[in-house]
Amino acid sequence: MPHTTRIRTPEERAAFRRRCLRGAAGAGFLALVGAVVIGGPAQAVNPAGIISLDGSNFEIDSDANLRVDNGGWDDWASVSYVIKADVESGTGDDSFGQGSKEDTAVPSPVTGSIPPNKSDLKNFGLYLEETAGDDFLHLFWHRVQDPTGTTNMDFEFNQSEVDSGNGVTPQRTAGDLLIQYDLANGGTNPELFLSTWVASGDKSLCEAANSTPCWGVRESLTAAGDATGSINTSPIPAAEADGLGDISARTFGEATVNFSAIVGDDCVAFGSAYLKSRSSDSFTAAMKDYIAPVPTGINNCGALVIEKTTKHAADGPGDHPQAGVDFTVTGGSLPAGGQVVTTDDNGRACIAAIDSGDYEVTETVPSGYAVTSSNPQTATVVQDTDCSDDPTVTFTNVPLTNLTVSVDSQVDGGTFSSIECDVAGSDTVSLGDMMDDPSITIDDLEPRTVVCTIVIDP
Incomplete structure (x- = not known):
């Protein structure tokens, strides 16, 4: 289908800003942690040659570059940023083939x-x-040469850390982002678009595909005032290229996207991002070169990790992981009725990509066990944590035992017996009950020493 540009209504923009995109951040390469800073006071008016978004102190130059041109501002050369290089050009360069398109999962x-x-x-x-x-x-791309035709660069941000099956790209999940940088042939001012990954629903939700899953109908971030960008019309000497070497004209492009306008104020966690080029300005055009995913460090979400142990004599002394135990978690950004999670073989259960704050965790104690820790417990989730981190709360169980004590007189009515055990609340039998075959049962005993006194009296 042809490109469509839809400007959001105020209500749609408000709903869009509230969307919370989930996932878990990855690790490796260069982390953005430490690169995220709190900016100074917002510049009221952009200096000459600067086309940055209102509220940002990062220079987007009308003639894109990496150097700082104005006091009190930042540019690529003055910040610590995530960068990933492509495989060297030539026969070993990696790209997408076999007709792969943007909607190819x-x-x-x-x-x-x-x-x-x-x-x-x-x-x-x-x-x-x-x-x-x-x-x-803030984003930039850097290419070998200025190709003929249009420039179409797509930055994909994924929440999942699970491989999609090709050994390179992660699995896509609902809410993943595709930021598209489109520049007309000979143009200097790109238009930026946004699509989100749609996991299910009607095909009308798709930008180009005939069915879901697909990239959703794209929205012009530029038209909405939520993005700006440029390309270098002048060469950038190596001395001003922050380690990228000499950069020819029209081979470096940069952009800024108002991230808050896209994801709102709730937590977001994108494990990785990667860059790819399309063969034309058609969304259904074949993808060509790509730079493999790099961890972003974008994660202001947290994870609630539950650890569950129990005693089990056959497995030896000490605590052992307990699988298959259900926990109900309420509070924070979870649904009103809470969320139920179940421990795995390692005795762990986790809810990832949730807002920081306090949650209540309640164990559904399995039959045959007693909980020996507090139940429920308050779990405090902190930002930038995931399911691999130390447990937020720990629950412990012990197995229960039923004890039966009985007396069997070999002669009917030949003896009477009494039974008394040192377990508070347990049944007793006295001699006055005149029972020749008395018996008591004490249920649900936690591990302990039990002393029972039996008196046999003819």
Whole structure:
């Protein structure tokens, strides 16, 4: 289908801002942790040649570059940002093949040189600027040469850390982001669009595919005032390229997206991001070169990790993981009725990508066990944690035992017996009961020593 540009109504924009996108952040490569800063006071008016978004102190130059041109501002050369280089150009360069398109959930990586009239990528970078107002996501791409035709770069942000099956890209989950950087042939001002991954629903939700899952109908971030960008019309010398080497004209592009406008004020966690180029401005065009995913460090969510142990004599002394135990978690950003999670073989259960704060955790104690820890417990979730972190709360159980004590007189009525055990509340039998075959049962005993006194009296 042709490109569509839909400007959101105020109500739609408000709902869009409230959307909370989930996931767990990855680890490895360069982490954005430490690169996220609280910006200074927002600049009221952009200096000459600066086309940055209101509220951002990061320079987006009308002639894109990496150096700081104005006092009190930042640019790529003055911040610590995530950067990932492509595989060296040539026969070993990786790209997408076999007709892989944006809606292909598991694209096919291949090796081989990129056609000279297409965007052969070199590097991409990202940086998250936090301010007292909105947060801003800054992006750049860097390519080998200025190709003929349009420039179409897509930055994909994924929440999942699970491999999609091709050994390169993660599985897509609902709410993943695709930020599209489109530049007309010979143009200098790109238009930026946003699509989110739609996991299910009617095909009308899709930008181009005939069925879900798909990338949703794209929205123009530029038209909404939520993005800005540029390309370098002048060469950038190596001395001003922050380690990228000499950069020819029209081979470096940068952009800023108002991240708060996209994801709202709730927690967000994107484990990785990667850059890819399309062969034309059609959304259904084949994807070409890509730079493999890099961890972003974008995670202001937390994880609630439950650890469950029990005693089990056959497994030896000490505590052992207990699988299959249900817990109900309420509070925070969870649904009103709470969420039920079940411990795995390691005795752990986790709810990832939730808002920081306090939650109540209640164990459904399995039959045959007693809980020996507090139940329920308050769990405090902190930002930038995931399911691999130490447990937030720990619950312990012990197995229960039923004890039966009985007397069997060999001569009917030949003896009477009494039974008394040192368990508070347990039944007793006295001699006055005149029972020749008395018996008592004490249920649900936790591990302990039990002393029972039996008197046999003829």
